[in-house]
Amino acid sequence: MRSSPERVLPQPPGRGWRGRPWQDYALFVVLVAPNLVLLSVFVYRPLIDNIRLSFFDFNISDTSATFIGVENYREWWGRHDSWQIVSNTVVFTIAAVVGSMVLGLALALLLDRKLFGRNVVRSAIFAPFVISGAAIGVAFQFIFDPGFGLVQDVLHKLGVDKAPDFYQNPHWALFMITVTYIWKNLGYTFVIYLAALQGTRADLMEAAEIDGASSWTTFTRVLLPQLRPTTFFLSITVLLNSLQVFDIINVMTRGGPLGTGTTTMVFQVYEESFRNFRAGYGATVATIMFLVLLTVTLVQVRIMDRNEQ
Template identity: 30%
Template sequence: MKGSFLRKNGALPLILPTLIIMAVFTVLPLIKGFILSFTNANLLNKSTAYVGLENYKKLFTDPIFWLAFVHSLILTVTAVILELVFGIILALALKQKVPGIKLFRSVIMASWVIPVAATAVMFTFMVEPGYGYYNILLKFLGVKANTFWFGSLNLAFPLIIILHLWRNVPFYGIALLAAMQAIPDTQYEAAEIDGAGPIRSFFTVTLPSIRNMIIVMVTIHVLWTFNNFDMVYLTTGGGPVYSTQVLPVYVYQEAWTNYTTGYASSIGTIMFVLLMFYFIAYIRVYQQQEG
């Protein structure tokens, strides 16, 4: 009887622990957050009341929410596109058979391995006026730009994007390199016989072959970047004057500065819904193309 059960439902007992853990630590908090978004929950108040769509109404008239939303979109689109472009260039470079390339492939991952908190602290020191590495370097090059970059209205946001690139491009590079190395040489040889040069080979052989990896990387990084909290929070906290304010930081500030967990949950719910729409749309498009 027991053997029969396992034969028929072999997968169920194996995946049940994972499903339960996911339910407890992912699904339940999501449901709890969703319910909270319809309340006036405040971390300091003992009583919580149902307020219907009040938080959502407030949210749509909240200028900081819209500012953070636009910044999150710009950050995600810009960072992911640039990461992909530089990642492909890096992968092509790493593919070359030149002396020391193996060592370079190992070293290049350092920025991805360093904890984000350490990266944020490191960059904050590097852009300090006076003793910051970047300012010293610029001074050496004759550029008068001795400023606290994270305190600059014009430089803070681009610097956040650079931080994302600095951390993620090597990951793209290594992942895409792995995909490129799986392409049989015969395909390049065939392309060469057909008269294709390096650029044509890239667009007709390399790019289609690494398409699936690109889809995976882009999907993951859209989710990561849109949800990324630590880089912005640890470097600028959303400032100066909201110039780097993004949705995850806004959620945090509402929850932990104002303690308005109900309102924070409504922002979190919107973020979740947006990302789910993106994810479903992306998968649909991918499946259609595959079909």
């Protein structure tokens, strides 16, 4: 026998796609449209203009621009200082992300306990995050000053005759700005981890303690898996923030010593665009940084999706 074709029931009046009311879609458009307009005007349009500008020889002091194709990219690839700047960016970013997250988690674990005066200490740790990076850079200039800085004074009291010259040695200068940024950003990772610890399951921790698990086993096998979404969130946001650090570098070293000792890619964008007046080449560096950052973020999201499956 031939089976009768399935009957398609008509949609009830007032229903749209997948049977949802048209009012839901109208509300969705009303709520999302303003955000899309703002993102299009202030994020996507400048991004597209920046990519377009990277194919031009453009001086910000002149209104004319000459199309040169991929010459800016070829120049960046062949310049001797490009890989030094990339190396500075990678070292600074990895140290800043790992350092601020590890120290933030350690402080969150410590101050999650019922300790006397912990609220005051919490506020003190978070305070540098809301202070201007330029102000912190000026303050740390005095701390690392080779003549009368706090670091030099402590090292001399410990018997170190020749203290590092943080302003003449490129490696020590990069170390200096990295420590300064970690100190400023530590409050952010601390607060996020502290909030995440408030939501962990106490019953799992108690079960591990009853089973006789060591503190390290409880931390790595019970606590860290519960903090995985928070760690993933922080790894992306801290990475984005670290790649955009400009004020601390500009105040403390201005990209030096020895030319590009502490120059990162975002600082190079500023130098090429507003000091050398080569906005086209600066847009090229910004585009390369955007593509690398987009790739890293997509890889992080992919890894997180696999871990959740």
